[in-house]
Amino acid sequence: xxxxxxxxxxxxxxxxxxxxxxxxxEEIIAFAEEFDPQPFHLDGDSExxxxxxxxxxxxxxxxxxFMAMACEAFINNSLSDGAPGVEEVRWMKPLRPRxxxxxxxxxxxxxxxxxxxxxxxxxxxTNLTNQSGETIASLRYPAMVRLRNxxxxxxxxxx
Amino acid sequence: xxxxxxxxxxxxxxxxxxxxxxxxxEEIIAFAEEFDPQPFHLDGDSExxxxxxxxxxxxxxxxxxFMAMACEAFINNSLSDGAPGVEEVRWMKPLRPRxxxxxxxxxxxxxxxxxxxxxxxxxxxTNLTNQSGETIASLRYPAMVRLRNxxxxxxxxxx
Numbered sequence: 001x002x003x004x005x006x007x008x009x010x011x012x013x014x015x016x017x018x019x020x021x022x023x024x025x026e027e028i029i030a031f032a033e034e035f036d037p038q039p040f041h042l043d044g045d046s047e048x049x050x051x052x053x054x055x056x057x058x059x060x061x062x063x064x065x066f067m068a069m070a071c072e073a074f075i076n077n078s079l080s081d082g083a084p085g086v087e088e089v090r091w092m093k094p095l096r097p098r099x100x101x102x103x104x105x106x107x108x109x110x111x112x113x114x115x116x117x118x119x120x121x122x123x124x125x126t127n128l129t130n131q132s133g134e135t136i137a138s139l140r141y142p143a144m145v146r147l148r149n150x151x152x153x154x155x156x157x158x159x
Numbered sequence: 160x161x162x163x164x165x166x167x168x169x170x171x172x173x174x175x176x177x178x179x180x181x182x183x184x185e186e187i188i189a190f191a192e193e194f195d196p197q198p199f200h201l202d203g204d205s206e207x208x209x210x211x212x213x214x215x216x217x218x219x220x221x222x223x224x225f226m227a228m229a230c231e232a233f234i235n236n237s238l239s240d241g242a243p244g245v246e247e248v249r250w251m252k253p254l255r256p257r258x259x260x261x262x263x264x265x266x267x268x269x270x271x272x273x274x275x276x277x278x279x280x281x282x283x284x285t286n287l288t289n290q291s292g293e294t295i296a297s298l299r300y301p302a303m304v305r306l307r308n309x310x311x312x313x314x315x316x317x318x
Contacts, residue, residue, distance in 0.1 A: 035223035037230050038239070059242065060226050064194035064219050071196050080197070083218065085249040085296075091242065137244075 005078035006148035018103035056094035079146035164237035165307035177262035215253035238305035
């Protein structure tokens, strides 16, 4: 597992590119049918969708697409142990059919866990954009990542 | 639309019951394959899943199940205009195959929008539990809800 990204590799400011990922009408509707069946996510001809300029993806779908892109970009190549939650999600602009979603994850603050010093918390700060460079959403959450060498690591923030 | 829940109906402290909703192995894996393909969400026999006691659902899947239950319970019977984001998600315990998810949404603070006084922001504070009454996750986010009678409504927080 030595080639996997460990806590030590998530240095503050390091960035990971996500996507690009083109989004279809069909997947927007399929997600909405299962998880968020509101008219503006289900039917571009609904009154509610027409008021917002047409069909828009569920905000939770955007979160899922973020996670899929992040797994592909670096999480599945890391010693990730999941996350205790999400500190903030902001949905700024609609994601629409045929939009292309891209993103950047920037490593924010990090610290080694006091109770389990074999792992640490790494802030992943994400900005998602469409093909016009407009920000669609941002997310911030602390991921738990194992250390490669807990014995040989020291970090100011852990003291 | 007069029978739909409007901003006026979301009084502070009002509660809505969500679920119950039984979760299957198949849907946990299907969600993970599409949105969160990490070993502990995909394969109960993986080393990573065995370290956490077996297959666990993606935290984003829990969010989607919350939204599906909330749409069914009250959102699709309301004058909801979506949400600008999520203030906090906490994943406290794993959601596993054959667990039954339930929840309570409590209306927290609310205020009429200053820029668009035909609608307001209503805090939805959610607690999700399993069949043993253990809290699986909590979510807090401000929903945008239209007023039934913007002309006739006054609210201290809007001043």
